[in-house]
Amino acid sequence: xxxRPSIKDIARIAGVAPSTVSRALADSPRVSQAxxxxxxxxxxxxxxxxxLAARSxxxxxxxxxxxxxxxLSDPYIASVMKGLEEASHRAGYQRLVASTQGDAEREIEMVxxxxxxxxxxxxxxxxxxxxxxxxxxTQIREPIVFVNSLHTxxxxxxxxxxxxxxxxLATRYLLTQGHRRVAYLAGPTRGRSHVARAAGxxxxxxxxxxxxxxxxxxxxxxxxxxxxxxxxxxxxxxxxQRPTAIFCYNDLAALGLLSEAHQQGVSIPDELSxxxxxxxxxxxxxxPPLTTVEQRTRxxxxxxxxxxxxxxxxxxxxxxxxxxxxxxxxxxxxxxA
Amino acid sequence: xxxRPSIKDIARIAGVAPSTVSRALADSPRVSQAxxxxxxxxxxxxxxxxxLAARSxxxxxxxxxxxxxxxLSDPYIASVMKGLEEASHRAGYQRLVASTQGDAEREIEMVxxxxxxxxxxxxxxxxxxxxxxxxxxTQIREPIVFVNSLHTxxxxxxxxxxxxxxxxLATRYLLTQGHRRVAYLAGPTRGRSHVARAAGxxxxxxxxxxxxxxxxxxxxxxxxxxxxxxxxxxxxxxxxQRPTAIFCYNDLAALGLLSEAHQQGVSIPDELSxxxxxxxxxxxxxxPPLTTVEQRTRxxxxxxxxxxxxxxxxxxxxxxxxxxxxxxxxxxxxxxA
DNA sequence: AAAATAAGTGCAAACGTTTGCACAACTTAT
DNA sequence: ATAAGTTGTGCAAACGTTTGCACTTATTTT
Numbered sequence: 053x054x055x056r057p058s059i060k061d062i063a064r065i066a067g068v069a070p071s072t073v074s075r076a077l078a079d080s081p082r083v084s085q086a087x088x089x090x091x092x093x094x095x096x097x098x099x100x101x102x103x104l105a106a107r108s109x110x111x112x113x114x115x116x117x118x119x120x121x122x123x124l125s126d127p128y129i130a131s132v133m134k135g136l137e138e139a140s141h142r143a144g145y146q147r148l149v150a151s152t153q154g155d156a157e158r159e160i161e162m163v164x165x166x167x168x169x170x171x172x173x174x175x176x177x178x179x180x181x182x183x184x185x186x187x188x189x190t191q192i193r194e195p196i197v198f199v200n201s202l203h204t205x206x207x208x209x210x211x212x213x214x215x216x217x218x219x220x221l222a223t224r225y226l227l228t229q230g231h232r233r234v235a236y237l238a239g240p241t242r243g244r245s246h247v248a249r250a251a252g253x254x255x256x257x258x259x260x261x262x263x264x265x266x267x268x269x270x271x272x273x274x275x276x277x278x279x280x281x282x283x284x285x286x287x288x289x290x291x292x293q294r295p296t297a298i299f300c301y302n303d304l305a306a307l308g309l310l311s312e313a314h315q316q317g318v319s320i321p322d323e324l325s326x327x328x329x330x331x332x333x334x335x336x337x338x339x340p341p342l343t344t345v346e347q348r349t350r351x352x353x354x355x356x357x358x359x360x361x362x363x364x365x366x367x368x369x370x371x372x373x374x375x376x377x378x379x380x381x382x383x384x385x386x387x388x389a
Numbered sequence: 390x391x392x393r394p395s396i397k398d399i400a401r402i403a404g405v406a407p408s409t410v411s412r413a414l415a416d417s418p419r420v421s422q423a424x425x426x427x428x429x430x431x432x433x434x435x436x437x438x439x440x441l442a443a444r445s446x447x448x449x450x451x452x453x454x455x456x457x458x459x460x461l462s463d464p465y466i467a468s469v470m471k472g473l474e475e476a477s478h479r480a481g482y483q484r485l486v487a488s489t490q491g492d493a494e495r496e497i498e499m500v501x502x503x504x505x506x507x508x509x510x511x512x513x514x515x516x517x518x519x520x521x522x523x524x525x526x527t528q529i530r531e532p533i534v535f536v537n538s539l540h541t542x543x544x545x546x547x548x549x550x551x552x553x554x555x556x557x558l559a560t561r562y563l564l565t566q567g568h569r570r571v572a573y574l575a576g577p578t579r580g581r582s583h584v585a586r587a588a589g590x591x592x593x594x595x596x597x598x599x600x601x602x603x604x605x606x607x608x609x610x611x612x613x614x615x616x617x618x619x620x621x622x623x624x625x626x627x628x629x630q631r632p633t634a635i636f637c638y639n640d641l642a643a644l645g646l647l648s649e650a651h652q653q654g655v656s657i658p659d660e661l662s663x664x665x666x667x668x669x670x671x672x673x674x675x676x677p678p679l680t681t682v683e684q685r686t687r688x689x690x691x692x693x694x695x696x697x698x699x700x701x702x703x704x705x706x707x708x709x710x711x712x713x714x715x716x717x718x719x720x721x722x723x724x725x726a
Numbered sequence: 727a728a729a730a731t732a733a734g735t736g737c738a739a740a741c742g743t744t745t746g747c748a749c750a751a752c753t754t755a756t
Numbered sequence: 757a758t759a760a761g762t763t764g765t766g767c768a769a770a771c772g773t774t775t776g777c778a779c780t781t782a783t784t785t786t
Contacts (some may be wrong), residue, residue, distance in 0.1 A: 055530075056504075058742055069766045072742060084764060104505040105445040106742035109771045114442070116485075116506075130462040137461065137488050141455065146502060148453075149486040151474050165392075165483060168441040169453075191436065193392075276674060311674035327528040337613060337648035339676040395772055406736045411774060421734060446741045647777035 057098040065090050065098075070296045077102070091140050108170040114195075116146045118166030118359060121177040122154040127332040128302070128349055132177060132199060143365020145362055146173070156181035160188065167194060171359045175199060178243075197361035201244055204315040209363060210371040213357045216247045217375050218345045219252025222299050222303055222327045225343075225378055227260045230387030231325060234306045237282045237309070239274040239301030246274075246301055249329065253299060273319060279308025288323065297325035298388060310338055312385070321385035331379050343384040346376035394435040398604055402435075403428050403522055414439075428486035445507045450531075454482045455503030456699060458490040458514040459484050464669040465639070467513060469536060472690020482509070493518035497525065504531060510697045512536060519579070532700035534693045538581055546700060547708040548693045552582045554712050555655055555682045556589025559664045560716055562680075564597045565668060567724030568634040572645070574619045576638030583611075586666065590636060611638050616645025620653060623661065633724060634662035640669045640681055647675055649721065652713040658722035668716050680721040 063070040068087060075083045076091035082304050083091075108114030117140055121129055133149075140147055148171055149160040159181040166174060175193050179185075179201040189196070189205035197209045236253045237346075239246030254264045270285050272278035279300065300306035306328035313320050320340060322325055328335055328344035335342040355372050363369045384388060396414075400407040405424065412420045413428035420428075431437075445451030454477055454483040458466055470486075477484055485508055487499040496518040503511060510531050516522075516538040526533070528540035532698060534546045555574075563571050573590045578582030591601045591637035607622050609615035616637065623631060637643035643665035647664055650657050665672055692709050700706045 060742075070743080071745075071767080072765060074742095075765090078744090082764070087764080088752050101501045101505045102500070103446070104440050105451070105506065105507045106771090107744080108442045108745050109440070109446055109773090110745085112771075124461065124474065125463070125464070125467040127464070127467075128449075129469055130464075132744090133461040133488075137490075146485070146487060150481070150483060153474075164438045165441070170437045170440070170442045205605055276670065307671070307673055311676065313680075314676045333613065334644070337645055339648065339651045341648075407773080408737080408775075409735060411772095412735090419734070424734080439771050443741090443776080446743090447773080447774050449741075638774090710770075 056103075056104070057100050059100075062091060062094050062098065065094050072385050076192070076219060092362045096170050105191075106213075112168055113172050114168065114170050115144055117173045117178070117357065118163075118171035118174045118193045119147050119149045119161060120162050120166070121149070121151050122159075122180055123291050124149075124151050127304070127334070128330050128347065129177060131332070131349035131352040132356075135350035135355075136175065136357055138350075139354040139357035145356065145361075147356070152180070154180050159316070162185050163188065163192075172364055173197070175203070175356045175360060178196060178245075180205070182242075184316075195360055195369075197360045198354055199356050203219065207363065209359050209369050211352055211359055212371075212373055213245070213352065214373045214375045215248030216252040216255070218329060218347070219249035219299070220256045221252070221378050222249075222329060222345045223253045223256035224260070225380075226325065226327060226384065227256060227262075229297075229325070229384060231295075232262065232387075233268070233295040233297075235268040235270055235286075235291070235295040237270045237278065237298055237300040237305055238272045239305075249301060257320035268295060271299070271302060272305055274305055275302055276308035276311075278303065279314040280308075283309050283312040283318065285303070287316065287318070295324075297327065297384065299327045299329075301329060303328035303330040303335045303342060305346070306342055306383070307334060307338055310342070312338075314339070319381050325384040329342070329382055331376070335379075338383075340383050341381035343381045345378050348374050348376050393440075393566035394437050395440070396437075398436060399428060399431050399435065402431050413666065446448045449507065450509045451481050451507050452481055453508045454694065455484050455500075455501050455506070455508035455511045456484050456486045456514070456673055457503070457511065457516075458488050459496075459517055461486075461488050464641070464671070465667050465684065466514060468669070468686035469690040471686035471695075472692075473512065474513045474690070476689075476691040480558050480694065482694070482698075483510035484682040489517070491517050491528045493521055497521050500525065500529075504529070506667070508699055510534070512693045512697060513538070515582075516540070517579075519581075532706075534697045534699055534700075536689055536693050540615075540673065542679070542715070544700065546696045548689055549612055549708075549710055550684050551710045551712045552585030553589040553592070555666060555684070556586035557593045558589070558635070558715050559586075559682045561592035561597070561665060562717075563634045563664060563721065564593060564599075564660065566634075566662070566721060568632075569589070569599065569724075570630070570632040570634075572605040572607055572623075572632040572635045574607045574615065574635055574637040576640055576642075577612075580611075586638060595599060606633060607635070609638060609642055610638050611642055612649075613641055616642035616647075620649040620655065621648050624653065624655070634664065634721065636664045636666075638666060640665035640679060641677055642665040642683070643720070644671060644675055647677075647679070650708060658664070658720050662721040664721055668713070672716075672718070675720075678718035680718045681716050683716050685713050 060071045060072050063073045075212045076088040152158040174196045195207040200212045257264050270282045328342045331344045331346040335344050359369050396407050397503045400410045413425040489495040511533040514536045532544040537549045594601050607619045664680045668681045668683040672681050696706050
């Protein structure tokens, strides 16, 4: 019936001062064995849970990590979240998660709100607010880790996939399989990851002595629909100019492409090889199973937490770039000689 | 350089008392037009953001909804989250999200922690801690909404899919397509949703004058792997006894089944019809596209928030059961007469 | 012109913690 | 036996808000 018990209630029952209770509960050595046990017993009896609001008020921060993400319904994000969750839980931190629907303004607003909650630090996934941080980042005293978007500042750290390398790896593999006309299905135009993957694609081409052709970049945004449309783009190319392989910005688009190909009667990989990026769970069970470049998403999440916690201890933190491996499945086929 | 500005800093600059600042910022009518504007200007100037910790301490609750989920990496959960996010943001609430990895004990622990943060109320997705709440639910004063798991208690509300109806809908459709041997690929054994879907399956069979056969229940847990294994179960049945259709607990398992069927050279739907449940995004692009029963996940999330907010206003709230529609695609084929 | 009402502001308590400092009661070393 | 240390406990301030109450001044009403 009563309100939640507070430290004062325990103090009254135990016949001691609130401060003693606080110390006893924190296992401070400044309280005797006997009282400590008595107090802890009472606390358990009353089913006491500390007010984190009060604690965070006096301490100036709380064991909570603020997490900001453009969405929660993307399998790539979901996997990063999983890594975040595991690592932060192990470290005794909770997460206050906010999603922005990709709205840059809302992203900034969320940063403010989370800081108002005295979160210890912030992890921001795939930020969409590149410029908007300029002012903000200098004012903030809490550490911020950006995942897969690069920022700089005093308390700012980065954990990211080496997308340039991934793009290079994917493209080079297609080339070693004998493909000579390789298209790239683009991701969100302003996104850094897209730009980097495209750069890797280009480097691989040039290293192989091929010239980069602008018209082999298929517009897209990393959605399933973009993959669908890419297939129609391909169908509309004059036969002679059709690429024999397409490297897709991500698995989602690649999966969309696969599906549309099946509906249109285009055989993958016989008529067209398809390469994805991310290695989402579905890539394993698509038809055909998708050849892709792994993105170590769980690890990305884990390392973001580690970086943040390290920064919170005022230890030095360096930016981290993760490389994923090529996952060979069945959506790419060697060209006949 | 300084700390975050507080209401006192503003008060000092404006030459008024902190209380006046508080009122001015809250647009209270008890402060004059002039001072209000002056104060708000200063606040904007200083880039003031209120300490939600302090506010929540004095108010006894904060505009935050605690959300607990067994995982974040399931597309069904992701979609519910999306609904939660949209609705709560619109109402000016944030979300404190914790995931439990399906661990019942951790679920209880999370409830405690979130309440320690003075969250206004709790939304719990697909609870895995059926029994463990008995004691807890009577003590808690904050409203709790369970999504897709049924609980009762004074401040306890439910928003759920009518799984029995969905199971019935799916099975009846298979029967109207002429199938007579229909198997059910089970979900997590202890889960309520599995039990309800199975009940609907059984009811549909019996309404059609067929007898429920225990050996047509294929064990599973709603994972991709369970779907894979279900195909092998099917292959191992004597030809005469093989079901001509399988109703799967969820899309994930159905997708796994589809993939394995392709690898084993079993043609879907020619040799075997497959029905899913959930209508996850991937169901649309699988090969063949998956016939399934929609689960209105976004709506589930939205309504959970609405229920919680209504309860917070001390208005009456009733439990909600949502029915999804049948989504006919291509993984089910009529039996030849 | 006095009394009642309204409008604007400030004081101080409260929310539930943590923690520096002071104090008392014992020990131990001189 | 005194000084010095140790051990356990309590007091009170602080964290940043909100809000009931009291107070002043200006505006009405009689």
